Amino acid sequence: MIRRTLALALGFALLLNVPSIAAPPRLSIDARDTDLGDVIRLLAMQSGTNLVPDGSIKPTRVTLRLHDVSFDEALATIAQAYGLQAHRDGRIIIVGDAAVMNRRYPDDELKSGTKTAVFPLGHAQPEELKSSLTDALPAGTVVVCDKRTASIIVSGSATTVERARRLIAALDAPANGVGAAISFAAFHLRNLKASDAVKALKGIVPDNALVADDRQNAVIVAGNRELQTAAGALLASIDNPGKQVMFEVRVADLAPQIDSSNVGIQVGGPGFGSGALGQVPYLITRSSLMINAQLNALVQTGHASILAQPRIATLNNKEATLLVGETYPVVTTNLQTGYPTVTNIDIGVKLRLTPTIGDDGSITAELHPEYSQIQGFNNSFPIVANRRVDSTLRVRDGETIVLGGLFSDIDSDTVTKLPFLGDIPVLGTVFRNRQRSHTHDEVVFYITPHIL
Numbered sequence: 001m002i003r004r005t006l007a008l009a010l011g012f013a014l015l016l017n018v019p020s021i022a023a024p025p026r027l028s029i030d031a032r033d034t035d036l037g038d039v040i041r042l043l044a045m046q047s048g049t050n051l052v053p054d055g056s057i058k059p060t061r062v063t064l065r066l067h068d069v070s071f072d073e074a075l076a077t078i079a080q081a082y083g084l085q086a087h088r089d090g091r092i093i094i095v096g097d098a099a100v101m102n103r104r105y106p107d108d109e110l111k112s113g114t115k116t117a118v119f120p121l122g123h124a125q126p127e128e129l130k131s132s133l134t135d136a137l138p139a140g141t142v143v144v145c146d147k148r149t150a151s152i153i154v155s156g157s158a159t160t161v162e163r164a165r166r167l168i169a170a171l172d173a174p175a176n177g178v179g180a181a182i183s184f185a186a187f188h189l190r191n192l193k194a195s196d197a198v199k200a201l202k203g204i205v206p207d208n209a210l211v212a213d214d215r216q217n218a219v220i221v222a223g224n225r226e227l228q229t230a231a232g233a234l235l236a237s238i239d240n241p242g243k244q245v246m247f248e249v250r251v252a253d254l255a256p257q258i259d260s261s262n263v264g265i266q267v268g269g270p271g272f273g274s275g276a277l278g279q280v281p282y283l284i285t286r287s288s289l290m291i292n293a294q295l296n297a298l299v300q301t302g303h304a305s306i307l308a309q310p311r312i313a314t315l316n317n318k319e320a321t322l323l324v325g326e327t328y329p330v331v332t333t334n335l336q337t338g339y340p341t342v343t344n345i346d347i348g349v350k351l352r353l354t355p356t357i358g359d360d361g362s363i364t365a366e367l368h369p370e371y372s373q374i375q376g377f378n379n380s381f382p383i384v385a386n387r388r389v390d391s392t393l394r395v396r397d398g399e400t401i402v403l404g405g406l407f408s409d410i411d412s413d414t415v416t417k418l419p420f421l422g423d424i425p426v427l428g429t430v431f432r433n434r435q436r437s438h439t440h441d442e443v444v445f446y447i448t449p450h451i452l
């Protein structure tokens with residue numbers, strides 16, 4: 001009985017001497033415009049924990065207020081709010097930037113179950129998705145591109161990995177439906193060339209979905225029904241017959257009138273004034289019939305000659321060229337290699353023009369007429385006299401464009417003599433004949449467009 005009483009008394013005494021387990025202290029932090037590193041140090045001081053800010057923490061001014069929270073709650077809240085991650089090394093906890101800590105401590109158990117998942121891609125390239133994923137996922141998530149397996153590796157929390165899975169599924173969808181139920185459809189064109197149609201749709205339809213077949217003048221569209229329907233509608237909208245313009249061109253060489261300094265045709269009318277054509281660089285007149293009548297009169301009297309009278313037609317916004325003359329080859333030798341090089345020079349009447357038809361029926365024409373002649377030769381190389389004009393004019397259908405002012409003045413001195421006798425001083429003049437001539441003319445282009 002005495003032993004049992006002593007045992008109970010001893011047990012009761014021991015029970016009174018066992019220290020009770022203390023609850024974790026509750027913390028309160030109120031910081032305004034304070035450096036993030038100082039907030040972490042304040043949390044360490046209040047909790048009595050060895051908490052060290054890592055050098056990867058950027059100097060950031062923060063404002064926060066936490067009331068009656070535990071140390072773990074305070075640390076988790078700060079880390080989540082500012083993209084931080086914690087690593088425990090014994091009794092010391094290191095806090096740093098999440099991306100840096102994830103790479104420095106990949107096997108850290110303090111990350112609340114970090115997971116790594118591999119997502120193979122079926123359509124997009126890994127590099128194309130990396131930037132979008134990095135911006136959409138929480139800071140510190142590790143995103144790695146693997147070109148060899150065409151996949152993306154994501155490392156983060158379970159929630160982050162699941163979010164990455166949904167994002168990759170959306171970003172890796174077939175572009176505009178290409179790749180899902182792929183079929184092929186051919187669209188035959190009537191007016192537009194197939195290769196030109198593919199160029200026109202570049203940037204609107206994926207490049208790998210269109211194939212140009214110029215042999216059949218068809219565009220092959222690879223994709224699902226939606227893509228084929230959209231591409232077909234676009235092709236139909238641009239495969240319209242383009243407008244055409246036919247240019248009547250007359251090139252005349254006008255000789256001067258006797259005892260007159262005015263060269264060319266007298267053109268008068270409101271807005272143009274009166275006088276010779278040579279006084280202005282160009283004219284536009286609706287009286288094409290009168291112009292042609294005056295030109296024909298000059299031809300009949302010998303004061304003009306027609307150098308060329310071609311007609312040329314072209315599509316809207318397409319350049320047309322013509323040459324009435326000949327191509328003269330010039331051979332030169334490369335002094336370094338010794339090989340000859342042939343350069344062709346076009347001699348005669350040349351014309352380059354590009355029409356643009358407006359909605360109101362007006363025609364904006366880029367005109368580049370040129371007339372050239374061989375004046376002579378220098379060491380077998382031709383001396384070419386060129387007369388050209390570059391002009392852009394807007395006219396109505398049927399109006400005549402007159403481009404003039406291309407003058408030419410040639411003075412020639414021809415001497416004929418009897419051999420030996422013509423070289424005798426003083427007396428040689430009897431056996432010599434000198435003939436001087438002066439040629440003054442003007443080349444004029446008459447261009448009349450007609451919309452076909």
